[in-house]
Amino acid sequence: MSLRLVFTLIFxxxxxxxxxxxxSFDKQLFYKVISKDNIxxxxxxxxxxxxxxxxxKNSYEGALLMKKSGLVKNSREKLKLFKAGREKLESSISKNxxxxxxxxxxxxxxxxxxxxxxxxxxxxxxxxxxxxxxxNLTPDLQAIILDYSRSSKFLKIQKx
Numbered sequence: 282m283s284l285r286l287v288f289t290l291i292f293x294x295x296x297x298x299x300x301x302x303x304x305s306f307d308k309q310l311f312y313k314v315i316s317k318d319n320i321x322x323x324x325x326x327x328x329x330x331x332x333x334x335x336x337x338k339n340s341y342e343g344a345l346l347m348k349k350s351g352l353v354k355n356s357r358e359k360l361k362l363f364k365a366g367r368e369k370l371e372s373s374i375s376k377n378x379x380x381x382x383x384x385x386x387x388x389x390x391x392x393x394x395x396x397x398x399x400x401x402x403x404x405x406x407x408x409x410x411x412x413x414x415x416x417n418l419t420p421d422l423q424a425i426i427l428d429y430s431r432s433s434k435f436l437k438i439q440k441x
Contacts, residue, residue: 306333312425315348323349343369344386363398381414392435408436
């Protein structure tokens, strides 16, 4: 009886450890996916985000939804996805206006958004903020922004 109790406790404890471990989020993969036009990969990232609890979740989901909106065929679905994504990203920015990564996500989307959605108003403001704060960012985010800036018409970062 005591051996069974020990195994039950060990199993319960190990299950609790697995459940309590945060799922990891690969930021490099996220930015690779958002730079491509693959709905399957976007859906995969959205599924990963669905199971996570992290401050950046809504901004990442918002950017992915807006990216996906440009890839679906149905006009109604395009608009629905874009609006939902815009709401998530803008909500994240309004709650944390100084978050440079959120601003960077908005630049990515606004730079490639079709004119009809009228989502281009913050390009100058966001690119100026990103450029001025670039040196204060984590090395990983600096590398991602620098890589993006090489093909961007609006965001120009010079590595010093």
